[in-house]
Amino acid sequence: MDMVVKLHPLHGLWALTNRELAKWYKVPVILIISLIQPIVWLAFFGKSMNFATMFTSGLNIPGLNIPKQVIDEIASEILKANFGTTDYFSFLAVGMLSFITLFTSLQSGMSIVWDRRLGVLSKLLTTPVPRGNIVMAKVLNSVIRSLVQATIVLVIAILLGMKLNPGLTPLDIVGAYVALTLMSMGFASIFVTLALRSTSWESQMAIMNLLNMPLMFASNSFYPVKSMPWWLKPVAYVNPLTYVNDINRQLLLGVTGLNLLMDFAYLITFAVIFSLIGIVLSWRYLSET
Amino acid sequence: METAIKAINLTKRYGNFTAVDHINFEVYYGEVFAFLGPNGAGKTTTIKMLTTVTRPTDGTAIVGGYDIVKQPAKVREIIGTVPQEYTSDEDLTGWENLMLVAALYGIPKREARERAAELLDMVELSYAADRRVETYSGGMRRRLEIAMGLINRPVILFLDEPTLGLDAQTRAAIWDYVYRLRKQYGMTIFMTTHYLEEADKYAERIAIIDHGKILAIGTPKELKEKVGGDVVTIEVNGDVNTARKVVEGIDGVTGVTVSNNVITFKVRNGGTAAPVILEALNKLSIRATSITIKEPTMDEVFLEFTGKRLRDEESSTEEFMRFRRTVARARR
Missing domain, CATH: 3.30.70.100 (Alpha-Beta Plaits)
Structure with missing residues (x-):
């Protein structure tokens, strides 16, 4: 060796992350395709499933002469009681931010399977890059992709009529992004860890498809927890998506919800525990036995 | 300290199957040392252990002064590897692949650029540096793999079947590069091969391995003399x-x-x-x-020690099919 390089513990992390990101920004089609689903939800579902207009537009019960103003008043009280806002579209738009983040994070396991199948992983393992950084690069890549996609979804939602809290501060936006980051870290870590020893992308796809819908519907992304049946509520309160949505609705829409600090504490715990599990298991299971 | 590699009862078992069975050997600094044996003899498993990709079940080896079991991170810093399969990222260009690997060795950007340019020049890939690896031919990919294995200026270079599945002309060219690089950087080279004539022609010492055991070690001349x-x-x-x-x-x-x-x-x-x-x-x-x-051929030497012929055509057909499958899998 003609040169002694002092390797710091995070060395290679950014190079590996950038490798994944390069594949992504070089092929914008993938980005556009991945955005179609949340936008369809927003534009088709969110715009049609408009509780506000359902309750208020021309509701007239024959024989009862209820003034329109009373009906409107009752309707908006019901909506507020359920969604915390009369604007279901904005409620759903926040749910879509966690939706796109969840979907992007679930895919993180796939790339490690590909690295193993294509032989790239065996090269990485002969270099002095810490094993944990191979895993964390996947996670970091997933976080960055998620945040970029969430930003695009947010902008489109605003263009489609999402109403942000008039008193929105930059700190609220930072808070929302921190929540999404923590959630992405946790989920990406879980899925990368599950994929550590896998060579089958089919099984990864199966796990993804198995979990994405239950995770979405067992959360407050589309509807509030209080409208769930009693047996689903505990699941929703374990589901990190519930806390992300709760934080983001409080910060972005200004609705009232759970204790913000507790929400963050839960998400930090979730992200840290699963990242650590991923790193620790990577020492053992990333190499061939 | 003159041994570059010293294997001490190095063993690898997969369940009941013993892939490498308590082997002992030494490789000296500066030499080209070859593991010669048929498929499944334990060549690749040995290389995987020496390059710290997989842990030995028993025994250990000292590579460049470091223990592969106790100091794998140290070993990784001083070795270069060219594995049997392709390991470059197809979606990136040749240049990007080299820069990525350089970063994983912690080589500063400017230094990495110089080395990458020099290596690409040496393996005659400069013209394709900015093309995606996906578009490379088999020989080009193999040459890129060699460049990637050399980016950290390794003290010891491990080559696992470096010419697998390549035509005779490309094989000769690859060996030409390897020898030039060795001369330039004074590397020790440990390689595996099942091409008898390659071991004979390019290795200074050969270990004949079969069923996970080393049957003979020596220079090609010594081995031939042992045959009679x-x-x-x-x-x-x-x-x-x-x-x-x-x-x-x-x-x-x-x-x-x-x-x-x-x-x-x-x-x-x-x-x-x-x-x-x-x-x-x-x-x-x-x-x-x-x-x-x-002179006796290596084929006769091999027959003498293993009791069977290492039929090049058979093994190369099989290897070639395996290689094709890898590529097909990769392309899917």
């Missing part, structure tokens, strides 16, 4: 039986046979034995009309 030396054929003009007696009287000659006026025998070193015999025959006025000295 050169086969010498002399055609004489004169009394064959007298000539036979002369030949049998020479030290070290074995297995003398005579047919018509042709005497065939084995001797450790044909080149030095032949003049002695000719002179003796000459004294008795027996003239030799022709003489041939044939």
